[in-house]
Amino acid sequence: MSSNVLPTGRPVKTTGLHSGEIAPGVAKVDPIIVADNITRTFGGLHAVDVAHLEIPRGAITALIGPNGAGKTTLFNLLTGFDKPNTGTWTFDGKSISGMSAFKVARLGQIRTFQLTKALGLLTVLDNMKLGAKGQRGEGLFSSLFPALWRKQDQELEARAQELLVKFKLDAKSADYAASLSGGQRKLLEMARALMSDPTLVMLDEPMAGVNPALTQSLLDHILDLKKEGMTVLFVEHDMAMVSHIADWVIVMAEGKIVAEGPPEIVMKNPAVIDAYLGAHLDVDLGVVTGRVNEKGEQL
Amino acid sequence: MDWGQILSNTAAYLISPETIAYALAALGLALHFGYTGLLNFGQAGFMAIGAYGYAISILSFGAPWWVGILVGIVGSVIFAFILGIPTLRLRADYLAIVTIAAAEIVRLLFTTQAFDEYTNSADGLGNYHAGFRAANPIPEGTYGFGPWVYNETQWWVRIFGILLVVVAALIVWALMRSPWGRVIKGIREDEDAVRALGKNVFAYKMQSLVIGGVFGALGGVVLALPSAVVPSVYVTSLTFFLYTILLLGGAATVFGPIVGSVIFWVIMAFLSNALPQMVNAGLLPFMTTTQSQVLRFILVGVALMLIVIFRPQGIFGNKKELTFVK
Ligand SMILES: Nc1ncnc2c1ncn2[C@@H]1O[C@H](COP(=O)(O)OP(=O)(O)OP(=O)(O)O)[C@@H](O)[C@H]1O
Numbered sequence: 303m304s305s306n307v308l309p310t311g312r313p314v315k316t317t318g319l320h321s322g323e324i325a326p327g328v329a330k331v332d333p334i335i336v337a338d339n340i341t342r343t344f345g346g347l348h349a350v351d352v353a354h355l356e357i358p359r360g361a362i363t364a365l366i367g368p369n370g371a372g373k374t375t376l377f378n379l380l381t382g383f384d385k386p387n388t389g390t391w392t393f394d395g396k397s398i399s400g401m402s403a404f405k406v407a408r409l410g411q412i413r414t415f416q417l418t419k420a421l422g423l424l425t426v427l428d429n430m431k432l433g434a435k436g437q438r439g440e441g442l443f444s445s446l447f448p449a450l451w452r453k454q455d456q457e458l459e460a461r462a463q464e465l466l467v468k469f470k471l472d473a474k475s476a477d478y479a480a481s482l483s484g485g486q487r488k489l490l491e492m493a494r495a496l497m498s499d500p501t502l503v504m505l506d507e508p509m510a511g512v513n514p515a516l517t518q519s520l521l522d523h524i525l526d527l528k529k530e531g532m533t534v535l536f537v538e539h540d541m542a543m544v545s546h547i548a549d550w551v552i553v554m555a556e557g558k559i560v561a562e563g564p565p566e567i568v569m570k571n572p573a574v575i576d577a578y579l580g581a582h583l584d585v586d587l588g589v590v591t592g593r594v595n596e597k598g599e600q601l
Numbered sequence: 602m603d604w605g606q607i608l609s610n611t612a613a614y615l616i617s618p619e620t621i622a623y624a625l626a627a628l629g630l631a632l633h634f635g636y637t638g639l640l641n642f643g644q645a646g647f648m649a650i651g652a653y654g655y656a657i658s659i660l661s662f663g664a665p666w667w668v669g670i671l672v673g674i675v676g677s678v679i680f681a682f683i684l685g686i687p688t689l690r691l692r693a694d695y696l697a698i699v700t701i702a703a704a705e706i707v708r709l710l711f712t713t714q715a716f717d718e719y720t721n722s723a724d725g726l727g728n729y730h731a732g733f734r735a736a737n738p739i740p741e742g743t744y745g746f747g748p749w750v751y752n753e754t755q756w757w758v759r760i761f762g763i764l765l766v767v768v769a770a771l772i773v774w775a776l777m778r779s780p781w782g783r784v785i786k787g788i789r790e791d792e793d794a795v796r797a798l799g800k801n802v803f804a805y806k807m808q809s810l811v812i813g814g815v816f817g818a819l820g821g822v823v824l825a826l827p828s829a830v831v832p833s834v835y836v837t838s839l840t841f842f843l844y845t846i847l848l849l850g851g852a853a854t855v856f857g858p859i860v861g862s863v864i865f866w867v868i869m870a871f872l873s874n875a876l877p878q879m880v881n882a883g884l885l886p887f888m889t890t891t892q893s894q895v896l897r898f899i900l901v902g903v904a905l906m907l908i909v910i911f912r913p914q915g916i917f918g919n920k921k922e923l924t925f926v927k
C-alpha cells in the first residue's frame with residue numbers, strides 16, 4: 303500500500319516518551335505496561351523472549367517485525383490468552399501476570415484479533431452491545447427482569463449507534479455480522495472494543511485486508527483514540543502507516559525486541575532496515591538478534 | 602386397516618407424557634446446543650437423574666413427591682458441575698465425548714446390582730405414585746373428548762407436565778432476549794471474542810449447562826410420573842431422539858423443541874400403529890410386524906439426515922441464519 307492514501311495533514315506526534323538512551327527495553331516516563339523476562343516457547347522454538355518492555359501511556363505504539371516474529375504471541379501473553387513459560391508484567395501499576403483474559407479485559411486492556419472475530423449470528427448492533435462492561439442484565443437472575451436493565455440497555459444502544467455512525471456501519475446495524483465484508487468486520491471489531499471505554503487498546507493488524515479508503519478512516523479512528531486519552535498498541539506491517547501515526551515503534555524479530563524508538567529514528571536503524579524493511583532480505587535474522595554472526599556461525 | 606384407530610392413537614400423542622417430557626429435555630438442549638453451542642450428548646443422563654432422584658427419594662426415603670422433584674433437580678445441578686468443571690474449558694467436541702460417556706456411567710450406576718436396594722437395578726422402579734396423585738386437584742372421573750379422554754390421574758400428569766413446559770419455555774425466552782442471552786449467543790459464535798470483551802465465559806457456560814440440565818431432569822420426572830422408571834429408556838439413543846427433535850424444530854428457538862417433540866411423537870405413534878397394520882394388510886410383503894417397528898427408527902434416522910442437509914435451521918429457525926451456517 304503506498305503512502306498516497308494517507309491523510310495529507312500530519313498528525314501531532316507525542317514526544318518525550320522515554321527516559322535515558324534509546325535502546326531495546328528503554329524506560330518510559332509514564333509506562334502503562336511494564337513487562338519483565340517474558341518467554342514463551344513452542345517446543346524448541348522461542349516464540350517470545352523479551353527481557354524488558356515498557357509501553358508508553360497516552361501514545362500510539364506500533365509493534366512491527368517480520369512474520370513469525372512473535373508479535374501475536376506477545377499480544378496473547380499480555381492479554382491472558384496464553385500463558386508464558388516465565389515472566390511478570392503489570393498494567394497500570396497492577397500485576398496482571400497469569401490473570402485470566404476476561405479479568406484483564408475488565409481492567410480496561412482490550413484487544414482485537416489478527417484473525418477477526420466478528421460474532422457472525424449476532425446482529426452488528428448486538429455485537430456492539432456485547433462490548434459494554436458492567437451490564438446489569440448480564441447476571442443470570444437480573445436478566446429475567448427487564449425493569450432492571452432496560453434503561454441501561456437503551457443507553458448502550460444509543461452509544462453503539464453513535465460509534466457505528468463513526469465507523470460507517472450504521473446502515474448495517476440490524477444485519478448479521480456474518481454478512482459483513484472482511485474490512486467491515488475489522489471495523490466492527492474495533493468499534494466493539496471501544497464500547498467498553500478501554501484504557502489500553504491493543505489492535506493486531508487492524509489494517510490488514512482493509513481497502514485504502516477504509517484504511518484512511520481507520521487511521522483517523524486510531525488517532526482519535528489517542529485524542530480521547532486512550533493508549534494504543536498496534537501491530538502493523540505497512541511502514542508508511544506506522545511512521546504516519548505511531549509515536550513510538552517497537553521492533554521484534556525472532557521473539558526478541560531488537561530496536562525501539564520514535565518512528566523516524568527506528569526507520570534509520572540499520573538493524574531494522576536489515577531485519578525488516580527488506581534492504582537485505584538475504585541476511586539471516588539471527589544476525590540482528592545476536593544468535594549467529596554474519597558468517598552464520600552460532601554465537 | 603382401521604384408520605380410525607390409527608388416527609386416534611396418533612392424536613393421543615399430541616399431549617402424551619412422553620411428548621411433554623421430551624419437549625422439556627429438548628428445551629434444555631436448545632439452551633445447551635442451540636444457544637450456547639455446548640455439544641451435550643448426555644441429556645439422557647440428566648433425565649435419568651431426574652427420574653431416579655424423584656423415585657428413590659419417595660420409595661427409599663419416604664419424601665413427599667415435590668421433595669422428590671427437588672432432589673432430581675439438585676442431582677442434575679450436581680451432575681452439571683461434575684461434567685462442566687473439567688470439560689467446559691475444553692473444545693466443544695471434547696465436551697461431546699465426555700457427556701456421552703458420563704451419561705452412560707450414570708445409567709450403568711442406576712442399573713448395576715450394587716445399589717439394588719435403592720435402584721432395583723435392571724428392573725427399574727414403580728409404585729411411587731401415591732403422593733403425586735394425592736396432590737391432584739382434579740375430582741375423580743373421566744374427562745375429555747375424541748382421542749383425548751383420560752381419567753383424573755392421567756390429566757393431572759399431563760397438566761402438570763404442560764405447566765412445566767410453559768414455565769421452562771418462558772424462562773428460555775426471557776433469558777434469550779436479555780443481555781445474558783446476548784453473552785450466551787456470543788459464546789456460541791466465538792468464545793475467545795467474548796472473553797476478550799471481559800465476560801467470564803466459563804461461568805456463563807456453567808450456568809447454561811446447569812439450567813439446561815435441570816430442564817432435562819424435569820423431563821425425566823415427567824417421564825416417570827405416569828407409570829414407572831425404566832432404566833433401558835435412558836440410553837444414548839434417547840439423547841439422539843432429543844437432537845432429532847431439536848433440529849426438527851429449530852435449535853436456537855423457544856418453540857422449536859416443543860413443536861419438534863409433538864411432531865416427533867405424532868409421527869412415531871402413527872408409524873407404530875400404521876406399519877403393523879400395513880404389514881397385516883399385506884401392503885408391506887417384505888417384512889414382519891416386528892421388523893416394521895425397527896423401520897420406524899430407520900425412518901427417524903433418515904429424517905434427521907434430511908433435516909440437517911436441507912433445513913439445518915429447523916422449522917422455526919430464522920431463514921437468514923441458514924445463509925451463514927458454517
Ligand atoms: N500455538 C502455537 N504452537 C506452535 N507454534 C506457535 C504457536 N503460535 C505461534 N507459534 C510460532 O511462534 C512464532 C511467532 O508467531 P506469532 O503468531 O506470534 O508471529 P507474528 O509476529 O504475529 O507473525 P505475523 O506477522 O505473521 O502475524 C511463529 O514461528 C509461530 O510459528
Ligand SMILES: [Mg+2]
Nearest residue numbers: 373374375416
Ligand atoms: Mg501475528
